[in-house]
Amino acid sequence: MQDSEHIIICENPSINDVIAKLNEAFNERRTTIIVGSCRVDYHGRASSKLEYGERIVIIKEDGSVLVHRSKGYEPVNWQPSGCVLQALKDNDELIIKATKRNPSETVTIFFDRVYLLSIFKLIDEGKFSLYASEEDMQRAILIEPTLIEEGFKPIDYERKVEPGFIDIYGVDKNGRMVVVEIKRRTANKEAVLQLAKYVEYLRKDLSREVRGILAAPDISREANHLLLSLKLEFRRVDPKKCFKILKKNRVRKITDFFK
Amino acid sequence: MQDSEHIIICENPSINDVIAKLNEAFNERRTTIIVGSCRVDYHGRASSKLEYGERIVIIKEDGSVLVHRSKGYEPVNWQPSGCVLQALKDNDELIIKATKRNPSETVTIFFDRVYLLSIFKLIDEGKFSLYASEEDMQRAILIEPTLIEEGFKPIDYERKVEPGFIDIYGVDKNGRMVVVEIKRRTANKEAVLQLAKYVEYLRKDLSREVRGILAAPDISREANHLLLSLKLEFRRVDPKKCFKILKKNRVRKITDFFK
DNA sequence: CGTGCCAGGTGCCGT
DNA sequence: ACGGCACTTGGCACG
Structure with missing residues (x-):
């Protein structure tokens, strides 16, 4: 939206003007905001009527439509x-029809007054990430160790060793020592080095084989390269899944309480 | 919004200008639309990060906040x-903080550019009515019990029993107890289990035979299988037809009045 | 495709 | 406050 030609803002536009601009906006797939006085009909799975x-x-x-009143999270029609x-145009009113198949549904908006019409070409490549805290992920892994791998058995967490705190350590199904480093966001090289530090220390300290697993929602290309060269492993752990496990666990505890 | 003094529309306003106008809008409980470039942080039941x-x-x-991207029905943050x-203002950015207690949640929006700020006093007393909801189906069945079956006599509705609320209960033509669970769309296993819960409770509580009827426009294959195994029954009921019955009933009442 | 299941669900209404 | 539950639920994963 750098070019201001991509922005249209009209205060109190005429109905004819709105219709012309809207149809162009629909064609060019722009995002449109209309503020004004309207009534709304809906027919489909149910039916509804909203007065002026x-x-x-x-x-x-993408063709989605939202009608918002002055209160509340939810749109009244959509x-x-x-x-x-x-x-x-019909009877000096602006009519916007939004029709969909499967299920067949129609929302019809009748404007008798438009205060503001604005049309944008919104540029939005920003990534959205939903995550649990690192502590949440840690608790989820302790509850559900298969998040790391089948047969993983945690022994302790937040264990202090000389170079720092190990998020989780345990043994795999073959009895090999496993160190887990958790990151709540895309793991970078620093995370890999942190894991490497613990693994290195334990290998020396225990004089036995130690596996190092980086658990995170994702890993950067560079970090992955480094990880492989250090013979460490990456395990994708979905923060949302961690959430669900914690939540389920909370519920289970409550139900246990009522047994 | 008859007075145009109740409308503020600013194109490419300065950050300082936006902050002044926003705080006034918050004070006077106006409805505000901001279009611009922003990033969003959320912390609460979960956490999320949205890039610029x-x-x-x-x-x-009423203090509700919605952040909408250029696609989709749902707000990305809210x-x-x-x-x-x-x-x-911080670092030449506009920061909007929306904080709530219980659960404690915060949404923080950082704008580095505002294209449009508009503030309105929306006047909206229009009544919203929804038809063909589950409540409509319930009312229609109470008016026209043959929707369930010939000879069905409802006794009560929304009756509280230990496990929850029974949509409708009554007796069939043979005097057997009948529990009706209503769903406005294709019934799934959960609906069957809900019905089973009530039937089970009443059978124990009353020590007599209780029929359970699931009334819905359709039932999924799996749900039907479960229903049959639990010796419960399904009755196809169309929400639209229910709405027509209600409408006719309103009309009848009016005509009765004119007799 | 349908069907089941989850959601930062939300909203409404009850104790 | 917490519980039960509907919703034009919407959205996604999975058979």
């Missing part, structure tokens, strides 16, 4: 992505 | 109604 009032309507570039959009 | 990108932020008069809002 001042609302915010958002039409996104249409999921992938619907067919149409703007037309 | 162009988005639409809506802050409603805060439910009743949170504390704060707008401040």
Whole structure:
């Protein structure tokens, strides 16, 4: 949206003007915001009727439609992505029809007044990540050690050794020592080196084979290269899954309490 | 919003300008739309991070906050109604903090660029009515019990028993107890188990035979299998048909009035 | 595709 | 506050 030509902002536009601009926006898959007085009909899985009032309507570039009132998290009416959009005029009203198949559903918005029309080409490549805290991930792995691998048995966590604290250590199904380093976000080289430090120390200290496993939602290319060269291992651990395990565990405890 | 003084629309406003106007809007409980480039942090039940990108932020008069990307029905980040809002400046960025207690949650939005700021006093008294909901189906069955079967006589609805609320219960033409569980869409296993729970409880409690009928537009194969094995019954009931019955009933009442 | 299951679910209504 | 439950639930993973 660097170019200002990609922004259209009209205060109190005429209905005809809105219709022309909307149809162009639908064609070019722009994101549109309309603020004005409208009523809304919905027919599909259910039916609904919303009387006139001042609302915010958002039409996104994937064809999703949201009608928001002045309160609350949820839209009062909506249409999921992938619907067919149409703007037309009838009785001096602006009518926006959003139609979808399977299930067949229609949302029709009747504007008798538009205060603001704005159309954008939103550029948004930003990555969204949902994660648990490192402690959450650690607890989840202790509850559900198969998150690391089949047969992994944790022995202790936050164990102090000379170079620092080991997140989790235990043994694998073959009785080999395993050190686990947890990162809640994409692991970088620093994380690999941290793991390497512990593994190195334990190998020397115990004079036995020690496996090092980096547990994180992802690992950077460079870090992975380093990891492989150091003969360490990576295990993808999904933070969302960790959440679920913790949550389930909480529930289980509560139900246990009521038994 | 008749008075145009209730509308503020600023294109490419300065950060200072936005902060001043936002804090006033928060005070006066206005509805605000901000379009610009931002990143978002969330901490609470989970945690999330959203990198920079162009988005639409809506802050409603009840304190709910929505961050919408250019695609999809759902906001990428949000805060439910009743949170504390704060707008401040840091490192030439606009920071909006939305904080809530119980559960303690924070959404922080960092804008490095604002394309549009608009503030409204939305007046919206319009009534919203939804038809063909589960409640409509329930009312329709109470008016027209043959929707379940010939000779069915409802006794009570939304009856609280130990495991929860029974949608409708009554007796069949042979005087046997009947429990009805209503679903407005294809019934799944959960619905069957819900019904089973009530039937089980009543059988024990009353020490008499109890029939369980699942009333829904459809039932999944697996759910049907479970239903049969539990010796429960399914009755196809169309939500739309229920709505028509209600409508007819309203009409009948009106015509009765004119007799 | 359907079907099941989860969600930072949300919202509503009850004790 | 907590519980039970519907929702145009939406979304995703999986058979």
